[in-house]
Structures are given as C-alpha cells and as structure tokens.
Amino acid sequence: MVPLQPFLDSLLSSLSNSPESRTRLENLVRKTLNESNDKSSPENRKNQWEYLLKNEIFNLAVTEGEALKREDSGYYDELKVRLDLVLTFTEQDACEQTFPFIVLQDLLETQTINSCSHIFSWIESHASRLTEGMVPQKGKALILLRTLNDLLRRLSKSGSTTVFCGRILTFLSGVFPLGERSGVNLRGEYGTTWEDVWFPKQGMDDDVQMTDTQDQLNRGEGQELAMQVDSGEDAKKAPTLRAPTDKKEDFYNTFWHLQVPFSKPPTFANKESLPELKDAVNRVLPVIKEATAKERAMMGSRIGAGVGSNKRKRDPESEETNVNEYFFAKFLTSPDLLDLEIADTHFRRQFLFQLVILLHHLLTFTKNAKAVWATPRNRSLQMDFTLEADDAQWVQDNLNKAMDELKQTTPNGRAFAETIQTILEREKNWVKWKNELCAPFDKETWSTTQDEGKVGLFEATRVLREKNKEPREDWPHTLGTEPLTEIWQMGYRDLFDLETPFQPGDVKDFIKKIKLEDNRIEMRKKALAQALEPQAQTSTPTPKAPPPEKNTGERLMNVDASSSATTAQIPAPTPAAPAASLLHPSLPPRPTTVVAAASPPPPVPVPTLTPTPAPPTAPSVKKLGPVDPQISKFEENKQRWAWLALRTARDQYLQHFGKIGTGDVGLLVQEVDKEKQERAAERERLQKADDLMTTVDEANPKTPVPELKTALHSLPHTEYPVEMSTEPTLKKVLVTGGAGYIGSHVIYTLQKTRRYRVISIDNYHNSLPAALGRVSQLSKSELPENATPLERESAEIESFSCDLTKPDQVRAVFEKYGKGGIWGVVHIAAYKAVGESTEIPLAYYENNVSASLFLLQIMNEFDCRRIVYSSSATVYGTPPVIPIPETTRLQADSPYGKTKVMAETMIDDLCHSDSRWRAISLRYFK
CATH class of the missing domain: 3.40.50.720 (NAD(P)-binding Rossmann-like Domain)
Structure with missing residues (x-):
C-alpha cells in the first residue's frame, strides 16, 4: 500500500479545498495514474487505490464533530473534493464500478442527518455520472437503492426532515424506471401487526376510590375512607354507576380491536373475522358521526356568537397553527384519552381513512374480482377468502357512509374526501399492476416484418413517403368537401340561411326557392354529363356518310310532295290559349284546357312532277332519352313554388297579373319593384313641397313672398294641391x-x-x-x-x-x-x-x-x-x-x-x- 500513498498525497496537495472543475480533475487523476503504473502490480492496483481513497475519506469523516464546531470549517468542501476523486478514479477504471456506492453507503451510516443532507446534495449534482450505464436490479443499482432506503429509515416522517425524505424519493423516481420492481412488495407482506390493547380491569376502582378520598380530605369532611363497607343506599347506586363503565369499556375494546384487521387483512381467512368487523363498524360509525355533528353544531354556535357581539375586542395573539400538516406517529391508547381523540377531527379522519382503505381491499375479493387478477403465479398475494354478495353490499354501503362522513369533517372536508377518492382510484391501478407481477411499462419500438426481414418505422413507410412527394391531382371540390360545395352552389351564403326556416311572406322569398331548384337542376345535369363522358369515349365510331346522289334536287322534290300530301291528311295541332296555359311553359296543358281554333295555313303550290319509283323512307326522328327522376322532381318543385308565389301575391299585387304573361314570377317581382320606386319618387316630391311650404310659413315678413311663390311653382306638378299662405x-x-x-x-x-x-x-x-x-x-x-x-x-x-x-x-x-x-x-x-x-x-x-x-x-x-x-x-x-x-x-x-x-x-x-x-x-x- 505504501508505494501508492505518495502519489495520492501529491494529488491531494495539488488540489484546493473547494471542488475543482471536472476537466482539471480528470487531467490530474490521469497524470497520477500514469506516473504510478510501474509502482504496483495490475492484479492489486484497483484494491490499493480503493483502500487508499476510502481510508482518506473516513479519516476526514472522523473529524466531523470537531470540524463542525468551528465556524470557518471547510469540512463539507473537503469531503466533496474526496468524493469527486473517488468518482473520477472509477471513471478512469482505476476502481470497480460499485466502489463509489459502497463508499457512500458506509459514509451515510456514520454521518449525522445534517451531514447526510450535504452528501445527498453531492449525489443529486452527480446523478448523471453516478447512474451512467446502471442496469436496474443489478450491480450498483441495488447498492444505491439499499443505501437510500436505509437513509429513509433513519429519517423521521414528520418535522424538519420531511423535505429531505421528499428529495430522496424524487431522486429515486427519476433514476429508476417507472416499472422498476426493486422496491415493490411482490410477496404480499404487511407491516407490523397491531398489538391488541384492552380496557384495564385491575386497579381502576382503587384509583377512582383514592381520588374520591383525596377530595374528601381536601374538603375537610372528615369521613371515613372508602374502604369501609358501603351503606344500603350506596349499594343501590352501584349498579347504576357500573353500567356506563361497562359501556365505555366495551366501546374501548371494540374500537381498538379494529386495528387488528386494519394492520393484517389476512386475518379474514378466519370465518369469524368478517362478522366481528361488521359488528365493530356498525357500533363505531354512529359514534364517529355523532362527534362530527356535535363539532359542526359547536362551530355554528361560535360563529353565531361572534356575529352577534358588537363590542370592540382586543386582537388575539397570533398562534402558529397549521391544521393541514399533522402526523400521528403512533396512536395513544389510554382509556381516558379515547373520548378526546374521537372529538379531534384529525383522529376521526385517520380512522375513516383506514376504514376506507380496508373496505376497498375487501372489494377485490369478490367472486368476480378474484377471477380477474388471481393467477397461479401470484399465489402469495391470495388468501382463502371470498366476499359473498350480501357481504359485498354491506362493504359498499359502509364505504359510501365513510366517504360521506369524511365530507362532513372540518376544515375542508369535501376537498379532503375528494383527495382520498383520487388517491384510491390511482391505488387501484397500482394494485392491478402488482397483481399482474409488475409487467414492464416500456414498449418496444415499432417494427414490422417484410421480405428483407424486420424493419423499423422509417423503412416501412418509405414507399408511402415517396408517394406523398408526388404532385397530386386538383381537388374536385372547390370549397373543401362535396356537401359544402353543393350548399354554396344552391345559394346558401351564411349560417342564417341554414338555421332560419322558410317563412313565406313575400314573393321574393319564393323567388329564392325557385332559384335553388334551378341550381339543383343545373347541378344534376352536370353530374349526368360527367357520368356519360366515359361511355361517350368508349362508344363505337360513327358510320361514314353515304356518297352524294346525282339526282338530289329531284329526290327532294319527291320528298316534299309526299310530306305535303301526308300533312294534308293529318289535322294540324292547335295551340292552347295563353290565358289557359299552366304556370311553367315546359309542362303539358291541363286536360280541361279550351283549345282555340287555329286558322289553316295558306296553300303552297306544288309543281307536278313524275314520281320516281323508290321505296318510301321514314323521316329521321331524334330519340329522346329517359327523363331523370330527380330533374322531374325539381321541375315539380319549381311549379309548386311558382303557384304558391302567385297565390300569395294575388291579394296585394293583383293589378300586375296582366303584365306577367303565363305566370312569370320573376317578371312579377320586377313590376312590384317598379311600383315601389314610383311611390318613393312620389313621396320625395311631396316631401319637397312640404319643406318649401314650411319655409314659407317661417319666412321673415320682410322677405318678398312672390319669390317664394315662384319657387313653389317651379316644383314638379303633384296630384295634391298645396295651399299657400302669406301669414x-x-x-x-x-x-x-x-x-x-x-x-x-x-x-x-x-x-x-x-x-x-x-x-x-x-x-x-x-x-x-x-x-x-x-x-x-x-x-x-x-x-x-x-x-x-x-x-x-x-x-x-x-x-x-x-x-x-x-x-x-x-x-x-x-x-x-x-x-x-x-x-x-x-x-x-x-x-x-x-x-x-x-x-x-x-x-x-x-x-x-x-x-x-x-x-x-x-x-x-x-x-x-x-x-x-x-x-x-x-x-x-x-x-x-x-x-x-x-x-x-x-x-x-x-x-x-x-x-x-x-x-x-x-x-x-x-x-x-x-x-x-x-x-x-x-x-x-x-
């Protein structure tokens, strides 16, 4: 170990006490490693560097207590420099990849909570480097998860470390994928089981008796101690006093015994557990409801008392209370505290929340619900219990009662209940995911199989993308869609035309309807013409014209003679009278129409010629195609609208009917507009005459009247005389x-x-x-x-x-x-x-x-x-x-x-x- 120590000391001396830049630190570490390569064997080199770096960090960690006592201490900066060295050596492959996490695990176990917060800040700032190449459920991922979980167990869930806990959980959720199973309870294990408590039966009477005796001594009554035999009257009162005590004891035992199924739901595998739960809930819920109602009544009385008072009061001292932040580390089970706990809103909310969670859990064990999630692979999550239909109804009813009771609590009961409902809805999805053994959320990239094998989205859509680049044909609908184009061609211009129904009141309204029918007919003709175009292109070619005959003039004379003879034998049709014809000229006349006698045409002299014997030829007649039913319907609609227009106009514009021929509604509208213009011109002439008359009346007496009279006479002559007055x-x-x-x-x-x-x-x-x-x-x-x-x-x-x-x-x-x-x-x-x-x-x-x-x-x-x-x-x-x-x-x-x-x-x-x-x-x- 000694050969590498001088190189580490030299490296530390070249560094300052504050964190260095990553580039400089990498250069120094790389230089140190190059200089020390020949000083140790490759087999032991990693172990030596790990020992020296870990020893350097823990030598500094030992001085934590003394260092923090000094105000100018740079303990945390020196610690971060050494952690940077550990991470850099690992990135240079001088240490194992798990080495930084092992150092952090040991270091967090030895440091105080305050120091752990600084160390975790370093972890957050180097998260990308620490988690590079990390594989979930393997290697350094397991060490990191175990380290932070151990740190979470050290922290309190209330107080000043709550934010620190949130930072750790946020970091874990960002580092590990959403479907990570490392922290999931796959075996269905529950927490610590509730240690049941019971109402104390021994010593309670003595305590009460001693209290009474002490009160008597304080009052100076001088009576004997309560250990004496009770008198006959006291003996009669004893059962009456005992009854409330028994009731209180029974409720105490029932209430706290509910914590057993709350903490350990597998107890429902026993047949007697569910009836006990039903009996306990039916006895506890009314007490909870009564306490909530009493609290709301007291709040109302306090508000009423505050409003009725008009006296000026001293401002109360500010109290630092936050009713939205509360936490019960463990329930207090003293018999004397139960009534006070039930009177507390937060305590009732915690109990109701527990009850709602348990009832939701029981609903997953109905016959239908179990068939959805129960599989042989998750037997550890199952238990030998099925909720029958009657019991399921009871669970649902009490679940609704508990939620309603949560809404009645104060403050913000409705918001609290809605939050609980949202959490439970999300919890259903979480439970479903765990019941399905934590199926991965990540989806593979889209792919498909083609001739050349498995290809991705880009290759699979290459042909389609190339086709999209080709120039497209013009869109057949000028206004975007076929219905919209049709509506525009029919004459509709805004939403008012579509929303307002037809309201006949004027001839112009019917003109609009007739124009719409004309537009429909035109559109139908265009559609038929477009449909016939392909047939006309594929039809057979027209036959060649026969060669012209030499005797054309003679043949025409013969045809004219024969046709004139035929015409003389067939009576010519006589046209109907114009007044008796229908509204639209394209329709046939009515059967009762009187036909006027037509004068015969003047005789045409025909020269006598010797007819040439030839076979008679029938004149060519153009064959009419079948009438389109839609066009016929539109024509009938036009006739109907025209008839309605004339019927509407007969009461007001009958004087114009002689000018419109056979019922031309458009001509009728023109005549009506012409009459209106004439009336407007007449009113304008009368208005000018009245204005000039007013000028005469208001004129100054000095103004010569003859000039005004001359001006009046210069006006156009009107039908009504205007009286002139000089006064x-x-x-x-x-x-x-x-x-x-x-x-x-x-x-x-x-x-x-x-x-x-x-x-x-x-x-x-x-x-x-x-x-x-x-x-x-x-x-x-x-x-x-x-x-x-x-x-x-x-x-x-x-x-x-x-x-x-x-x-x-x-x-x-x-x-x-x-x-x-x-x-x-x-x-x-x-x-x-x-x-x-x-x-x-x-x-x-x-x-x-x-x-x-x-x-x-x-x-x-x-x-x-x-x-x-x-x-x-x-x-x-x-x-x-x-x-x-x-x-x-x-x-x-x-x-x-x-x-x-x-x-x-x-x-x-x-x-x-x-x-x-x-x-x-x-x-x-x-």
Whole structure:
C-alpha cells in the first residue's frame, strides 16, 4: 500500500479545498495514474487505490464533530473534493464500478442527518455520472437503492426532515424506471401487526376510590375512607354507576380491536373475522358521526356568537397553527384519552381513512374480482377468502357512509374526501399492476416484418413517403368537401340561411326557392354529363356518310310532295290559349284546357312532277332519352313554388297579373319593384313641397313672398294641391296621452321647436292634468324676452279630456279644427303593463287596438295623414341578440306586445293602400 500513498498525497496537495472543475480533475487523476503504473502490480492496483481513497475519506469523516464546531470549517468542501476523486478514479477504471456506492453507503451510516443532507446534495449534482450505464436490479443499482432506503429509515416522517425524505424519493423516481420492481412488495407482506390493547380491569376502582378520598380530605369532611363497607343506599347506586363503565369499556375494546384487521387483512381467512368487523363498524360509525355533528353544531354556535357581539375586542395573539400538516406517529391508547381523540377531527379522519382503505381491499375479493387478477403465479398475494354478495353490499354501503362522513369533517372536508377518492382510484391501478407481477411499462419500438426481414418505422413507410412527394391531382371540390360545395352552389351564403326556416311572406322569398331548384337542376345535369363522358369515349365510331346522289334536287322534290300530301291528311295541332296555359311553359296543358281554333295555313303550290319509283323512307326522328327522376322532381318543385308565389301575391299585387304573361314570377317581382320606386319618387316630391311650404310659413315678413311663390311653382306638378299662405302659422299637432310620462316629454320637445301648436287629449287614467300645466309653464319660462306672438302661442297647450275608445269624443276634437286643421298625430295613449295584459287581455285589445283603429279612421276622414306611433320592443318577443336589429321578426309573447304588433300592421297596411299616408313606429327599449 505504501508505494501508492505518495502519489495520492501529491494529488491531494495539488488540489484546493473547494471542488475543482471536472476537466482539471480528470487531467490530474490521469497524470497520477500514469506516473504510478510501474509502482504496483495490475492484479492489486484497483484494491490499493480503493483502500487508499476510502481510508482518506473516513479519516476526514472522523473529524466531523470537531470540524463542525468551528465556524470557518471547510469540512463539507473537503469531503466533496474526496468524493469527486473517488468518482473520477472509477471513471478512469482505476476502481470497480460499485466502489463509489459502497463508499457512500458506509459514509451515510456514520454521518449525522445534517451531514447526510450535504452528501445527498453531492449525489443529486452527480446523478448523471453516478447512474451512467446502471442496469436496474443489478450491480450498483441495488447498492444505491439499499443505501437510500436505509437513509429513509433513519429519517423521521414528520418535522424538519420531511423535505429531505421528499428529495430522496424524487431522486429515486427519476433514476429508476417507472416499472422498476426493486422496491415493490411482490410477496404480499404487511407491516407490523397491531398489538391488541384492552380496557384495564385491575386497579381502576382503587384509583377512582383514592381520588374520591383525596377530595374528601381536601374538603375537610372528615369521613371515613372508602374502604369501609358501603351503606344500603350506596349499594343501590352501584349498579347504576357500573353500567356506563361497562359501556365505555366495551366501546374501548371494540374500537381498538379494529386495528387488528386494519394492520393484517389476512386475518379474514378466519370465518369469524368478517362478522366481528361488521359488528365493530356498525357500533363505531354512529359514534364517529355523532362527534362530527356535535363539532359542526359547536362551530355554528361560535360563529353565531361572534356575529352577534358588537363590542370592540382586543386582537388575539397570533398562534402558529397549521391544521393541514399533522402526523400521528403512533396512536395513544389510554382509556381516558379515547373520548378526546374521537372529538379531534384529525383522529376521526385517520380512522375513516383506514376504514376506507380496508373496505376497498375487501372489494377485490369478490367472486368476480378474484377471477380477474388471481393467477397461479401470484399465489402469495391470495388468501382463502371470498366476499359473498350480501357481504359485498354491506362493504359498499359502509364505504359510501365513510366517504360521506369524511365530507362532513372540518376544515375542508369535501376537498379532503375528494383527495382520498383520487388517491384510491390511482391505488387501484397500482394494485392491478402488482397483481399482474409488475409487467414492464416500456414498449418496444415499432417494427414490422417484410421480405428483407424486420424493419423499423422509417423503412416501412418509405414507399408511402415517396408517394406523398408526388404532385397530386386538383381537388374536385372547390370549397373543401362535396356537401359544402353543393350548399354554396344552391345559394346558401351564411349560417342564417341554414338555421332560419322558410317563412313565406313575400314573393321574393319564393323567388329564392325557385332559384335553388334551378341550381339543383343545373347541378344534376352536370353530374349526368360527367357520368356519360366515359361511355361517350368508349362508344363505337360513327358510320361514314353515304356518297352524294346525282339526282338530289329531284329526290327532294319527291320528298316534299309526299310530306305535303301526308300533312294534308293529318289535322294540324292547335295551340292552347295563353290565358289557359299552366304556370311553367315546359309542362303539358291541363286536360280541361279550351283549345282555340287555329286558322289553316295558306296553300303552297306544288309543281307536278313524275314520281320516281323508290321505296318510301321514314323521316329521321331524334330519340329522346329517359327523363331523370330527380330533374322531374325539381321541375315539380319549381311549379309548386311558382303557384304558391302567385297565390300569395294575388291579394296585394293583383293589378300586375296582366303584365306577367303565363305566370312569370320573376317578371312579377320586377313590376312590384317598379311600383315601389314610383311611390318613393312620389313621396320625395311631396316631401319637397312640404319643406318649401314650411319655409314659407317661417319666412321673415320682410322677405318678398312672390319669390317664394315662384319657387313653389317651379316644383314638379303633384296630384295634391298645396295651399299657400302669406301669414306665418303654427302647425297643429295632436298628442294622445299627452299628460303621461312620455307624452309630457314629447309635448315639451315640440314646444321647444317653436313651430307647432300642441293639442293634447287624455282620459287621465294613469296621469294628472297638472302635468300639462307644469310643461306649459316650463316652456313659457324658456321664451326670450322679445318673444313673438307665434312663439308665445307655441308655449300654450290645448288639452281635452277624451277617451279614444269612444269615437264620438275623438271626432268632436277633429271637428273643432276642421278638415286639414290638424297637421299630424303623435299616438302615445295605451295600456302599458305586460303582466297586467295577461290578466285582462280583452281590455288591452280594446284600448290599444280598437282605439287605434278609431283614431286612424277619424284621421283619414279629416285629411290628417301623418302619424308617429309609440310602439315597444315587446313586439320582438325574446330577441336572439341585443341590441335588437329592426329586421328581427315580430313575434310578441304577451297580449300587450301583440296589441302593438296589430297597431303597427294596421298603420303599415294603410300606408301601402294610400300613398298619401306617412307614418313611423318607434319601438322603445331595444
């Protein structure tokens, strides 16, 4: 050993006390090995180096106690330098591969827990070098596993070393593969068996008696000791006092005896074990449940007491309590502590957790479950026990009770129970893997067998990859898929077209359906043409044309003569009258169609020629192919849509039917659009005339009136005369429901324009007349100091108490101003409660619909054809989006909303029937 010691000393002297870089250390070790090769024999060289390195490490380890007492001690750095030397010598093949692990095993056994933590830090930092080439279940892997397991046994599972334990377990899980069986209990061995405890029967009465005697002496009662004979009264009380003691003793023995099956499940091979478990669980669970309920009740009372107090209290001192971190190293089994332990939440949780684990274990021994995992290879995991169906039901019921009880515990009982459930679900997979004798998780690389042998994925897919590189044909579907392309060609453009069902309401809706049928027909024709293309390419060639005859002219004359003679004998068909033909010209006429007599064609002179004897030839007729059934169906659909369109349009556009021939729906739409454009132009001319009339009324008296008259006459002539006035006047506007909330604000806004004289009619059902007075007073207060008479007049309100459901009263108001006296109406008066409308719908229809009908009739009678209708957003019902677009379909849900829809419909129909009417409906709260 002596020849190699100087080389090691020289190496250590060249190193510093702090860890060196790996490259420098390898160079120094390699140099040392080269210099010492001739100083020892190759057979003993490894043993010598191992002895010297191990001796150097343990000489330093002996000084641990003294070194740690010094504050500037570099003990751990020197120890890491020597461990680096051991690892480097092993990598240079100067020591055995297991040598570093043997050194670490011996070193960890001699060092304190704090020093072991530093050594393990070195192991973590050199994990890749230590585990290089390590084979599980062989060589250095077994030593490493044994070393760290021994270290785990030294550590406490609670306190400051918990993190250290987690570091070790994390390291093991990262070093060893997931299917490693070294740490698996393959033989089904259980831990230490519970040493049963029983309620003490001797000495307890003496202890209690001595306690009573001591209390008597302290009180100075001077009585005799309790060792005397009991009196008759005390003798009568003895059985009553003994009964609770017997009950407590019985529960104590039952509760702690449950730890026997908890710690050793193979005891269920005995027939009496399961009945004992069932009896004990049925007696203990109610006590656990009662303790939990009592604790929750006490928590509720404390919370209630804390809320009711209004006194200012001193802040309590901070207590360092962590209810989420607890650990019971061993249960305390003193009889006096059992009640206190059951009152503790953590103790109850531990007991219920044990019970849940055991019940889950028992469910794996049902007849069906055992048939899945029990095999001759895992007999060590089996026991002579089968859980019958009734017993399995009892186990499942009590398992549910235990889980429910865990959820009731505090704090965070539900989260705790869910965590337990997750752990047990994962434990099922872990148990299944162990029952299957720890089958490896690792899968082999994918491979297949071909002609040349076993090949991998890359070689097997070579042909497919080469094919993917070839240029591909154009995709036949322009929009990705055949259905999507077909939908686009049929005219659908967005999801709204697909989601919204067909709602016939206008001729244009039917036009869309007819266009869709046309698109379907076109698509079907294209598909048929594509299907016939291969047949046309493979068909026989067309025959050659015969040579032209010399006597062509003479032959044509003969054919014309014979055909004319045949035509004279067969009556010519007469066409049907256009008015009686069907909607679509491609369909045959109806059987009842009256056919008009056709005038015979004028005679054509035929020259007389001597016919040449020749066999008669029949004229060539083009043979029609079979009609495609799908195209026929689409044609019928077109006819049906056209008929429905004409039926819908006959009530509104009957005047255009004489312009569309035999039912051309497209031409009908053109005529309708043309009429709408003419009406829009007419309204525009009337609007210009009204605007110019307003300019005349508001003009300054100094402005020469003849110039304005000339401007009026320059406008295009209209059907309705415009009266001209040289004196400015105010337009009279009638507001129904003027005293209400909306009505009063509308009147105030009209008065602020100084252009209108407001007339209010109201029955004051939900309003007061004083509101009009306040509005008028407010409007007058805003008048300028030099207000004109017209401005003062605009601040006045002419109010009438009138009920719109009584036409005579409304007509009286209009008669007061005469025909054309009222320029326009703002119709606001109505019942307005949605909920109330469901209770009295008839009253709402009378007040909102009938009153509006009477008002429109009277307005038409007195040439008042301008109306602003106060509607509501309830006409939409439940809208699909907010804010509600005006194109949303009207679908009111309440009687109130339906009355608004009816009134809007009346006004809309009136405007369509008479172009002089102008109206607008305001739908509030959109």
